[in-house]
Amino acid sequence: MKKDIIVIGGGGREHAIIKALKKSPEINKIYALPGNAGMLGDSECVNIGAKDINGVLEFAKSHNIGFAVIAPDDPLVLGMADMLTEAGIPVFGPSKKAAAIEGSKVFSKLLMRKYGIPTANFRAFSAVDSALEYVKVCEIPTVVKADGLALGKGVIIAETREDAEKAVKSIMEDKIFGESGANIVIEEFLSGPEVSVLSFTDGNTVVPMVSSMDHKRALDGDKGQNTGGMGAVAPNPWYTEDIAERCMREIFIPTIDAMNREGRTFKGCLYFGLMLTANGPKVIEYNCRFGDPETQAVLPLLETDLFTVMQAVSEGRLKDIEIKFSDKHACCVVMASHGYPVQYEKGFEISLDKDITGQVYFAGASLKDGKLVTSGGRVLGVTNVAETLEKAVEMSYNDVDKIHFANAFYRRDIGKKALAAQEQ
Numbered sequence: 095m096k097k098d099i100i101v102i103g104g105g106g107r108e109h110a111i112i113k114a115l116k117k118s119p120e121i122n123k124i125y126a127l128p129g130n131a132g133m134l135g136d137s138e139c140v141n142i143g144a145k146d147i148n149g150v151l152e153f154a155k156s157h158n159i160g161f162a163v164i165a166p167d168d169p170l171v172l173g174m175a176d177m178l179t180e181a182g183i184p185v186f187g188p189s190k191k192a193a194a195i196e197g198s199k200v201f202s203k204l205l206m207r208k209y210g211i212p213t214a215n216f217r218a219f220s221a222v223d224s225a226l227e228y229v230k231v232c233e234i235p236t237v238v239k240a241d242g243l244a245l246g247k248g249v250i251i252a253e254t255r256e257d258a259e260k261a262v263k264s265i266m267e268d269k270i271f272g273e274s275g276a277n278i279v280i281e282e283f284l285s286g287p288e289v290s291v292l293s294f295t296d297g298n299t300v301v302p303m304v305s306s307m308d309h310k311r312a313l314d315g316d317k318g319q320n321t322g323g324m325g326a327v328a329p330n331p332w333y334t335e336d337i338a339e340r341c342m343r344e345i346f347i348p349t350i351d352a353m354n355r356e357g358r359t360f361k362g363c364l365y366f367g368l369m370l371t372a373n374g375p376k377v378i379e380y381n382c383r384f385g386d387p388e389t390q391a392v393l394p395l396l397e398t399d400l401f402t403v404m405q406a407v408s409e410g411r412l413k414d415i416e417i418k419f420s421d422k423h424a425c426c427v428v429m430a431s432h433g434y435p436v437q438y439e440k441g442f443e444i445s446l447d448k449d450i451t452g453q454v455y456f457a458g459a460s461l462k463d464g465k466l467v468t469s470g471g472r473v474l475g476v477t478n479v480a481e482t483l484e485k486a487v488e489m490s491y492n493d494v495d496k497i498h499f500a501n502a503f504y505r506r507d508i509g510k511k512a513l514a515a516q517e518q
Contacts, residue, residue, distance in 0.1 A: 096122035097160030099401075100153070101137065102144050102174065104128045106428070106457035106475045107386035108165045111400070112137050113453060114393045115163070118401035127153065131466055132444075132456020132474065147174050154183050163187065163404060164362075167243050170382050171197035175362075186404040188382050192353060192360040196382040199241045199279045209352040211345055212376040214369075216281035222266045228280060229258040235283040240265050242274030249320065251283065284378065286371040287332035287515070290388045293346060293366065294403055296412040297359035300346050302366075304395050304419045305333035306388040307512050312435060314507045321435045322472060325427045325508030327483060328391040331515040332370055341368065341375050349380070361407055390426040390455050390475045395419045425486040426477040427494055427508045431458070432501040434471035439501060442468045447496035451489050452478035454497070468499055483512055 099121055101112050109132065112124055116136055127150055129139030142149040145168050154162060162178050164170055164187035173190035187193075194201045206213040214237070219225035229236065229252075238261040240248035248271045252258035258280075265275035292303045306328035312318035345366060353360045365381035365388075393400065397418040406412045431438035444459060444466045455477065458470020476497065478489035487509040494504060 098123045099161040100125045100127055100159050101163045102127050103165035104130045106455040107384050107389040109133050109455040110390045110393050114400040118399050120401055130456055130459050131461045132459035144169050147177050151177055167196055167383055184408045186408055188360050188362040191358040193382040195380045199239050200277050202380050203279055205352055211348050214282040214284050216279050218279050220277045225262045237281045237283050239279045240271040240275040241277035244271040244274045284369045284371050286369050289330045289333045289368045290385055291366045293364050294407055295364050296407045296410045297361050299412040300350050301417050303392050304328045305330040306391050308388055309508055314505050319435055323387045324505045326387045326391040327509045327512045328424045331512050387426050387428055387475050390477050391424040394424050394477055394479050422479050423483040423486045424479045425490045425509050426475045427490045428472050428475045429502050429504045430472045431468055432503040438471055440469050442500040444499045450493045450496050452476050452493050
């Protein structure tokens with residue numbers, strides 16, 4: 095019997111997940127909670143916030159929901175998966191205890207130290223004075239991170255001691271990331287290519303997805319402020335088979351084992367943010383969910399039915415299924431509102447030409463007088479898949495030229511670093 099399912103969240107990542115799930119013959123109807131107007135052709139949007147656990151629970155019960163996919167970090171860290179599971183609704187997404195791997199940088203760093211998982215050297219602080227004393231003597235540059243969730247922006251790279259002192263004060267005293275900055279981590283600055291690896295895991299088996307490269311900075315050449323992500327390509331050319339094997343042995347399996355030993359079995363999508371240093375791969379961060387916009391580049395390469403995989407994860411039988419990815423390349427270019435990630439105007443009409451070749455994933459769109467208009471910083475992402483990365487990049491930028499809204503802003507160099515790496 096076909097199932098009605100819910101997908102929690104309202105951004106481009108959720109739209110990519112919904113488009114992938116839509117292909118499954120086992121699904122009858124997909125509700126997006128809250129979704130956005132750009133998803134209306136692929137799901138029914140319901141105005142229930144992603145953090146409204148009781149609202150989601152009541153909707154799931156009253157609509158006989160057969161499966162729930164919790165995509166964003168906040169509801170996972172708040173324990174939405176636990177509440178739905180207790181109500182008898184199967185879930186893709188980790189428990190509150192497992193989601194702490196992203197919910198607390200201090201927890202994840204201490205976990206890696208305890209179990210010998212390679213990461214940057216660090217110190218954790220809960221008092222401003224001791225943190226300020228430490229930045230007088232630590233190696234520079236250094237990295238200052240808010241402990242809690244900060245929409246992917248809670249990290250400051252300090253090039254000087256003055257920058258480090260300012261970062262500590264702005265996070266802990268000025269609360270620029272809110273209560274997420276009550277505790278901080280100050281860690282060694284690592285250098286090398288960055289790689290994102292999303293993985294499916296049921297707590298016993300871990301299956302890495304195709305690697306990807308995110309582009310976090312707002313401006314070309316990796317300049318400007320950190321954003322939620324301005325684009326992504328997959329696979330990441332720096333992530334070779336040898337490195338993949340080493341990561342599986344030294345990072346992926348040890349992390350799953352460590353979480354099990356701590357009584358925090360992780361079931362869902364575990365994201366490994368890696369730095370390929372001269373001393374081998376090291377973990378920069380974990381996320382307890384699909385990354386955004388990496389998902390928009392990775393899922394179009396998945397050949398196995400996503401719903402089949404998610405159910406296997408939820409039921410603890412991931413080892414029983416074969417997961418296949420295409421050997422093609424994908425490029426996602428994010429189109430944002432001018433001024434993102436700080437201040438930007440909303441309400442501009444969005445229009446798309448008819449001959450777009452790729453998938454358009456909406457992140458910030460609403461309806462006004464029956465027309466689609468911008469309603470967020472990141473408005474949409476457009477992804478193309480091709481035999482070569484060069485072609486995928488070219489096709490996505492061709493599509494960008496066919497999408498129109500006032501104050502549109504995007505990077506023009508998504509994939510440039512990856513193309514250069516391919517030639518080395």
